[in-house]
Amino acid sequence: MVKVKELTDQEYLYGHKACPGCGLGTIGRLALKILGPRTIVALPASCMSTVTTQYPQMNYSVPSLTMAFAGTGAVLTGMSAGLKAQGITDVHVLGLAGDGGTADIGLQALSGAVERGDDFIYICYDNEAYMNTGVQRSSLTPIGAHTTNSPAGTASFGEKKPKKNLFEIMIAHRIPYAATASSAYPYDFMNKVEKAKGIAGPKFIHIMCPCPTGWGFASDLTVEIRKLAVETGMWYLAEYENGKVKMNLVPKKMKPVEEYLRPQRRFRHLTAENIKLIEEHRDREWRLIREKWLVKL
Amino acid sequence: MIEVRWHARGGQGGFTAAKLLGLAASVFGNYYAQAFPSFGPERRGAPVLGFTRIDDRPITDHSQVYTCDYVVVLDETLLETVDVTKGLKEGGILLINTKLSPDHFRLPGHFRVITVDASTIAREELGAPIANTAMLGALAAVNDLIGIDSLRRAVDKGMPENLREKNRKAMERTYQVVRGGK
Amino acid sequence: MAKPKIVKFHYPESLAEMPLGPSAAAGILTEPNAGWRVQRPVMDRAKCSKCLLCWVLCPEGVIDKESEELAIDLNYCKGCGLCAHECPKEAITMVGEGE
Amino acid sequence: MSNKARSSQLDFLNGDEAVAYGAKLCRPHVVAVYPITPQTIVVERIAEFVANNLMTCEYIHVESEHSAMCAAMGASLVGARAFTATSSQGLAYMHEMLHYVSGSRFPIVMMNANRTLAAPWNIFGDQRDSLAQRDTGWIQVYVENGQEALDMIIQAYAVAEDDRVYTPVMVNLDGFVNTHTFELVAIPEQKDVDEFLPPFKSKNAIDFNHPRSFCMTAATEWNMEFRYQQQEAMNQAKEVIAEVDRRFGDKFGRYYGGLVEEVRCQDAEVVLIGMGSVAGTSRVVVDKLRDKGWKVGLLKLRFYRPFPIEYFKGLSPKVKAVGIIDRDISFGYEGALASDIKAALTSASAPPKVINFIAGIAGRDITKENIEEMYNKLFNLTQGKEEKELQFIGLRW
Numbered sequence: 001m002v003k004v005k006e007l008t009d010q011e012y013l014y015g016h017k018a019c020p021g022c023g024l025g026t027i028g029r030l031a032l033k034i035l036g037p038r039t040i041v042a043l044p045a046s047c048m049s050t051v052t053t054q055y056p057q058m059n060y061s062v063p064s065l066t067m068a069f070a071g072t073g074a075v076l077t078g079m080s081a082g083l084k085a086q087g088i089t090d091v092h093v094l095g096l097a098g099d100g101g102t103a104d105i106g107l108q109a110l111s112g113a114v115e116r117g118d119d120f121i122y123i124c125y126d127n128e129a130y131m132n133t134g135v136q137r138s139s140l141t142p143i144g145a146h147t148t149n150s151p152a153g154t155a156s157f158g159e160k161k162p163k164k165n166l167f168e169i170m171i172a173h174r175i176p177y178a179a180t181a182s183s184a185y186p187y188d189f190m191n192k193v194e195k196a197k198g199i200a201g202p203k204f205i206h207i208m209c210p211c212p213t214g215w216g217f218a219s220d221l222t223v224e225i226r227k228l229a230v231e232t233g234m235w236y237l238a239e240y241e242n243g244k245v246k247m248n249l250v251p252k253k254m255k256p257v258e259e260y261l262r263p264q265r266r267f268r269h270l271t272a273e274n275i276k277l278i279e280e281h282r283d284r285e286w287r288l289i290r291e292k293w294l295v296k297l
Numbered sequence: 298m299i300e301v302r303w304h305a306r307g308g309q310g311g312f313t314a315a316k317l318l319g320l321a322a323s324v325f326g327n328y329y330a331q332a333f334p335s336f337g338p339e340r341r342g343a344p345v346l347g348f349t350r351i352d353d354r355p356i357t358d359h360s361q362v363y364t365c366d367y368v369v370v371l372d373e374t375l376l377e378t379v380d381v382t383k384g385l386k387e388g389g390i391l392l393i394n395t396k397l398s399p400d401h402f403r404l405p406g407h408f409r410v411i412t413v414d415a416s417t418i419a420r421e422e423l424g425a426p427i428a429n430t431a432m433l434g435a436l437a438a439v440n441d442l443i444g445i446d447s448l449r450r451a452v453d454k455g456m457p458e459n460l461r462e463k464n465r466k467a468m469e470r471t472y473q474v475v476r477g478g479k
Numbered sequence: 480m481a482k483p484k485i486v487k488f489h490y491p492e493s494l495a496e497m498p499l500g501p502s503a504a505a506g507i508l509t510e511p512n513a514g515w516r517v518q519r520p521v522m523d524r525a526k527c528s529k530c531l532l533c534w535v536l537c538p539e540g541v542i543d544k545e546s547e548e549l550a551i552d553l554n555y556c557k558g559c560g561l562c563a564h565e566c567p568k569e570a571i572t573m574v575g576e577g578e
Numbered sequence: 579m580s581n582k583a584r585s586s587q588l589d590f591l592n593g594d595e596a597v598a599y600g601a602k603l604c605r606p607h608v609v610a611v612y613p614i615t616p617q618t619i620v621v622e623r624i625a626e627f628v629a630n631n632l633m634t635c636e637y638i639h640v641e642s643e644h645s646a647m648c649a650a651m652g653a654s655l656v657g658a659r660a661f662t663a664t665s666s667q668g669l670a671y672m673h674e675m676l677h678y679v680s681g682s683r684f685p686i687v688m689m690n691a692n693r694t695l696a697a698p699w700n701i702f703g704d705q706r707d708s709l710a711q712r713d714t715g716w717i718q719v720y721v722e723n724g725q726e727a728l729d730m731i732i733q734a735y736a737v738a739e740d741d742r743v744y745t746p747v748m749v750n751l752d753g754f755v756n757t758h759t760f761e762l763v764a765i766p767e768q769k770d771v772d773e774f775l776p777p778f779k780s781k782n783a784i785d786f787n788h789p790r791s792f793c794m795t796a797a798t799e800w801n802m803e804f805r806y807q808q809q810e811a812m813n814q815a816k817e818v819i820a821e822v823d824r825r826f827g828d829k830f831g832r833y834y835g836g837l838v839e840e841v842r843c844q845d846a847e848v849v850l851i852g853m854g855s856v857a858g859t860s861r862v863v864v865d866k867l868r869d870k871g872w873k874v875g876l877l878k879l880r881f882y883r884p885f886p887i888e889y890f891k892g893l894s895p896k897v898k899a900v901g902i903i904d905r906d907i908s909f910g911y912e913g914a915l916a917s918d919i920k921a922a923l924t925s926a927s928a929p930p931k932v933i934n935f936i937a938g939i940a941g942r943d944i945t946k947e948n949i950e951e952m953y954n955k956l957f958n959l960t961q962g963k964e965e966k967e968l969q970f971i972g973l974r975w
Contacts, residue, residue, distance in 0.1 A: 004531045011540040014483045015508045018538065020515060020559035025538030038786055040656070053794030056488045061506025063784035065655055066793045068678050071648030074640060078610060078652025078660070081636035085607035085658050091786075109648065112641030186535045212559075220560030220573075223536055316760050320590040323762035330590065333759035336702065336941065357722070357858035359755050361943045455590075497807050499744055499782050500683030501796050505789035 002190040007033050016059040017051040021219025023209035023226070024048050026183045027125045028060075028096060034193040035121070037062055039092040042076055044101040045069040047132040048125070072097045073109030076120040084119070092197065093120040099140035100130045103164050114173045114202040121196050121203045124166065127211035135214040139164040142234070144278050145266045147214075152269035162281055170204045171240050178240040181207040184226030188237055188248055195239075208235050216265020225263065232260040233282050236289065245293040257282055299442060300362045303347035304381050305371040310429035314369070315347030317433060317451045318443060322351040324454070325447035331356045344379055351442055367440065369432050370394060371415075382406050390439050394428045411439055413471050422467035423460075430456075434468035438475035445472050481545060482552045483508055512539075516558035518573040522549050526570035533562035533571060591763045593756035594619030596724035597663065597689045597749070599763075600731030602633045603771040604687070607658035607778075610638040610649035614668040615701045616753040617691040621663065643668035647675035647686075654684035655792060657783035659735065662686065665753060666693035666707045673711065679746050680715030680808065682793045683782050685738035686746040687731060692720075692854065692905075693753035694940040702941020703753035704905040705853065709882070709914040715808055717747040717815055718882040720853035724763045727751045729832055732766070735775055736822045742814040744782055752855040754941065766830055774829050812884045819881060837886035839878040842868060845896060846875025848956035849930075851919060852903035853879050856937075856944050863949040874953050882915070890922035899931045899956040905938040912968050931959045937971040948972055 012032035018025050024047060032039060041064040043049035049066040052059040067075045072095045079093045097106060102124040110122065129147045130136040137150040141159045146152040150159040170178040177199045181189040189207060196203035208226050212219045229235040232255045237248040257279045261267035270278070301318060305311025312334040319330035328351050335346035348362040364384040373395040375381065382404050385391060389408040395401075396417070399410040415431035422431075430452060437445045445468070452464050488509045491497045527549065534542045534549070538559065541552040563571040591599070597620050601609065609628075613621045627633035636653075640646045643664050650660035664672060669690055679686055694704045708718060717737065721727045727749065734747035751757060784790070796804050820836035827833030841857075842864055843849055850860055857878035867874045875897075879886065900923065904913020911917065916934035923929045935952050938944040948971050955965050 004535060007544075009481045009544040011482060012506075014506070014540055015512060015555050016539075017512065020538075020557035021561050022538055025540070026536055029538075029540045030535070037789075040784055042652070050795060053791050055501070055794055055796045055800050056490070056503045056507055057509045058503050058505045058507050058791040058794060060791055061483065061789060063505060063786070063789045064791045064794075065652075066791070066795065068648065068674055070644055071651075071675065074610075074642075074645030074648035075652035075655075077638055077640070077645075078608060078649030078654075079656050080652075081608045081610070081638055081649065082653030082656040082658030082660070085636045085653075086656070088656070108641055109645045112645055115641075116639060118638075183536070218560070219557075220564035222538070222559075222561055223565050316590065319760055324588050324590050329762055331759060331761050332590070333592075333754075336754040336758060356761070357861045358946065359723070359752075359759070359855035359858040360945045363945070491803070494803075494807060494810060497803060498790075500792075500807070501681060501794055501804050502782070502790045502792040503794060505791050 002034065002187055002194055012037065012062050013052065013060055015057070017054065018047060019211070019213045019219070021212045021222045022047070023127070023183050023211070023222055024125050026186070027123065027189070027207055027209055030183070030186055030190050031094065031096070031123055031193050032062060034190055035092045035094060035197060038090055039094050040065070040079055042067050042072055042079065042093070042095045044072045044097045044106060045132070046098040046101050047127070048096055048098065050132055069101055070105045071109050072101060072106050073111070073113035073122070076122065077113045077116060077118040080119040095120060095122040097122070097124055098131070099124060099126040099128055100138035103139045103166050111173065114170065114175050114204070117201045119201055121193070121205070123205045123207060125207055125209035127209045127214060129214055131211050131214045140166070143281060144261070144270050144274055146269060147266070157270060157274045158266070166206050167238065167240070171245070174243070175204055175240070176201040177203040179205045180236060180238050181205055182226045182230060182235060182237060183207060183209065184223045184230065185237060185249070192239065214266070216268070217263050221263060228255070228260040231255045232257045233286055234260050238293070247289070247293060250294070254286070298350060298352040298356070299367070299440070300365040301349040301367040301369065301436070302362060302365045302384070303349070303369050303371065304375050304379060305345055305347070305429070306375070307343045307345050309371050310427055311345055311371055312347040314371070314429035314433050315349045317430070317448065317455050318349045318436065319351070320455050321447040321451035322443050325450045326443060328353055328442065329355050344375055365389065367392065367436060369436055371428050371432055382408065392432065392435055392439065394432055411435070411475060413475050415471050418470045418474070419467050422470065423463045430464040431467040431471040434470065434472035435475045438472045445469065481543065482541065482555070485509065485511060485554065511554035512557055513554050516556065516576050518558045518560065518575050519553060519556055520551060520558070520560070520562050520571045521574050522551070523570045523572070524548055526568045528568055530567065533566055536565055537562055587765045589763055589765055590760050591724055592619065592758050592760045593724040593727050593751050594691070594758070595623050596728040596763045597731055597751070598623035598627065599765050600728035601661045602627050603766060603768060604659065604661070604732055604735050604775055605777070606635050606661040608636045608638065608650065608653035608660045609662070610640050610646045610653070610660065611663050612640050612643045612646045612668060614643070614665045616693060616757040617663050617665045617689065619757065620689060643671045644675060647672045647679060650686050651675065651679050651682070651684055654686055654780065655783060657778070657780040659778040660686050661688070663689040663691070665691035666695055669707045669711060670695060673714065676711055676714035676716055678793065681804070683744040683811070684746060685735070685744050687734040687738055688746065688748050689727070689731065690748050690750045691753045691757045692750050700940040701753070703755055704939045704941070705750070706906040708748060708750045709906045711748070712883060712914065715745065715812070717745055717812070717884065718750060719747065719880055720750045720882060721756070722855055722858045722878065723756060724759070724761045725832070726834060727756065728763060728765070729826065729830065729834070732771055732775055733822050733826050737815060737818050739778060740818045741781065743811055743818050745808070745811050745815060750854065755855045770829060774826065816884050816886070834880060837881045837884070838889050839880060841876035841878060843875030843877060845873055847873040847896060847960055848899045848901070848953060849875040849877050849897050850901045850903060850949070850952055850956070851877040851879055851915070853882065853915065854905070856903055856905070859944060859946060860949050863946050863953065867950070867953060872953070872957070879915070885918055885922070887922045887925070890919065891925045893923065893926040893930070895928035897930045899933070899959040901933045901935055901952045901956050903935050903937055903944070903952070907936050907939070932967065933959065933965055934968045935971045936968065942972050944972065
């Protein structure tokens with residue numbers, strides 16, 4: 001278990017240009033504190049790569065690679081194979097990609113890499129839209145969210161499709177380790193990175209990364225919003241290992257989704273009826289979770 | 298330069314024979330060779346072609362074979378649908394795997410027809426009527442460039458262990474039959 | 480302060496000085512982000528229980544865990560206010576820039 | 579291959595197999611390939627080498643060509659020598675990554691089996707696929723047969739990994755006509771290739787003692803300088819290509835002439851220019867016409883990029899007419915090769931007349947008669963007769 005006292009004060013990601021309050025800074029920092037300096041980071045075209053590599057300012061002090069949008073999984077494969085072929089060990093190959101780069105354009109490369117059992121850790125920091133290019137919807141944009149290409153309007157209440165479930169897609173690959181996380185629960189996240197560190201083969205962590213700019217909330221509410229997501233059941237913390245799923249935190253009493261939606265401008269257009277639809281969707285998802293993974297409840 | 302065209306159906310080893318001939322001529326003979334199949338989706342049973350070029354100088358020509366000195370037909374049923382004599386040069390040799398005698402084949406053109414029952418020999422030696430290496434033996438008997446010895450070594454190099462001995466036997470039998478009959 | 484420092488970067492002045500392709504030394508900081516701030520955090524060490532939650536959550540990593548007063552690297556603090564909002568002891572208050 | 583090549587093992591291989599042997603001899607650490615006709619035999623043969631301990635490398639079953647190049651890049655980033663191979667639709671699918679790899683200066687070697695691009699769908703050979711990648715910053719060499727394919731894989735690494743170059747190389751061979759045609763091939767000894775091509779010590783790879791960020795964003799203030807740097811490297815490659823060819827010839831007994839090979843051009847009045855296997859067929863016709871006293875020559879253009887403009891600048895004024903064989907067509911204008919060559923010819927002392935022959939599209943055979951017909955048309959030009967500047971050869975009507 002990770003203890004904050006033991007964590008290095010060394011910052012392997014520092015001085016980046018992300019928006020104030022953005023979650024990706026915390027996620028990048030904490031992951032690298034656990035994995036250490038012998039880590040190679042692959043970043044597809046995304047917020048993370050754009051804000052950390054503006055020649056000559058390089059904010060990662062570990063080797064990093066800005067990768068083509070669709071190829072994160074494949075480049076991780078190449079890296080781990082290249083290291084293995086040269087007998088270079090004790091190096092962590094880390095992919096840090098956004099929701100679109102992982103669940104849309106990069107899903108095929110990720111699926112290939114996981115199916116091959118290549119050795120890497122893949123962290124998807126999920127800000128629920130293509131934020132780097134100005135908030136366009138991705139397959140991980142939640143129902144009812146306004147984005148610039150799934151806008152609210154007289155005939156639209158924003159994004160119509162529910163969030164694609166990456167965690168279950170990884171489970172379907174029988175991946176050695178997968179987890180969902182949130183940096184509102186930093187120790188849970190760091191423990192998961194710590195666990196992934198010790199497992200061979202592909203490891204996947206899907207972490208919620210609220211975006212003040214794209215979701216529309218004040219920069220100091222990032223952590224609070226993430227907490228609300230978990231407390232209202234709109235996001236959950238779980239792990240998959242050896243064929244079994246373990247829920248890390250199940251809210252005793254689900255808060256109404258409205259509490260999570262209200263502070264975010266992207267949901268402000270929703271009517272009570274829309275919110276009811278989103279709440280029904282949440283409840284259905286949790287019934288499924290209970291049936292599949294929480295048999296005893 | 299001599300050019301050989303092999304007529305067979307997909308799966309009958311037509312191109313394998315074309316390749317073994319080239320292998321024999323170049324690696325085990327003192328010539329240069331080229332071998333290529335009629336390109337296209339190899340479907341079992343469909344008529345396919347194989348080509349071999351042999352010369353005493355490096356072969357740089359990469360166009361198709363349009364005229365040939367030898368035509369080898371592995372499956373006589375092809376004669377009903379395919380004009381096997383197309384492009385066969387004057388004085389060339391048409392080698393057909395059949396029980397019938399040469400004069401049975403009334404084909405226009407000035408070339409010699411030689412027949413040999415390679416299928417039966419193949420069935421006896423290999424347990425299956427795969428007549429490709431048997432026809433190689435027949436071809437060795439009617440040309441003076443590629444001898445049976447280099448073909449034997451080509452079979453050893455180009456075929457899997459368990460097939461070498463049987464194929465060599467079949468090849469040698471047809472070689473003797475055609476040599477005897479010449 | 481164990482934080483990475485800004486360095487004076489020597490820009491290549493000819494083809495010969497160019498790196499081999501688009502790559503550059505990692506961890507090079509050439510300019511502060513301070514200009515982004517409209518407010519900045521001020522620590523009240525009396526209230527602070529040194530739980531270090533602020534240090535963990537900070538998206539910029541500007542809080543110096545090793546220093547007694549948990550000094551903040553004002554070159555790179557963007558004044559997002561997250562630390563103040565999350566501090567369980569309300570030991571951090573955001574102060575307008577320039578006050 | 580005039581003499582039977584020194585100290586090497588002779589075998590009867592097709593072009594794909596020759597490439598597989600070439601790759602094996604270069605001891606790549608990582609091979610990331612996605613199968614596509616007619617490159618598949620390369621993929622299969624290398625897999626057999628690995629499965630029988632004849633080759634030790636990490637063999638990756640990528641799920642697409644785009645990922646093949648991404649994986650190769652990832653390997654090169656960590657200092658591993660990487661090999662990949664593709665064709666036609668696969669090469670097109672990699673397009674984005676070709677720019678990416680050359681822009682980041684990773685010396686990856688890739689074989690491309692030249693095959694036409696759909697639609698209409700077709701698996702046979704022409705050069706539309708690689709010519710469409712002209713500006714992706716890859717060195718492109720076109721080979722005539724299996725021996726040259728094998729040799730150029732080895733030379734490609736020597737060129738790509740040279741300090742003055744650090745640019746990826748694409749070795750093109752004609753689909754089926756090369757990839758599936760068996761020919762006598764001398765397979766060099768491993769120790770000779772090890773001496774010729776030392777282990778890869780990348781200057782453009784990660785080093786934990788001096789960590790770097792790669793393929794980073796270069797904003798407008800700096801991006802152009804990186805492009806200029808790339809152009810310089812490509813120009814220096816011309817010298818390196820010639821050096822490597824000489825060194826290769828001294829070692830293995832086979833010289834290919836560097837950027838171009840002239841065939842009987844000394845006093846030629848008309849010259850045909852072609853890339854790949856068509857050059858082989860043309861040699862036969864050149865010899866035949868020369869025997870009849872015709873002053874014909876052939877220029878085998880081996881490297882399309884970097885483009886041998888110096889050759890055309892110095893073209894002898896004796897050459898009155900030039901025929902350019904394009905196995906492609908840039909719709910709305912002419913063959914891509916012709917555009918480059920015609921532009922280069924404007925700087926010749928006495929620019930010759932030109933005919934651009936479009937031939938060999940999607941596997942259409944370029945026969946010896948077609949070649950002879952082209953030479954006849956070039957002579958028509960020298961005798962003042964009319965000849966259209968762009969002609970499709972071998973059309974049905």
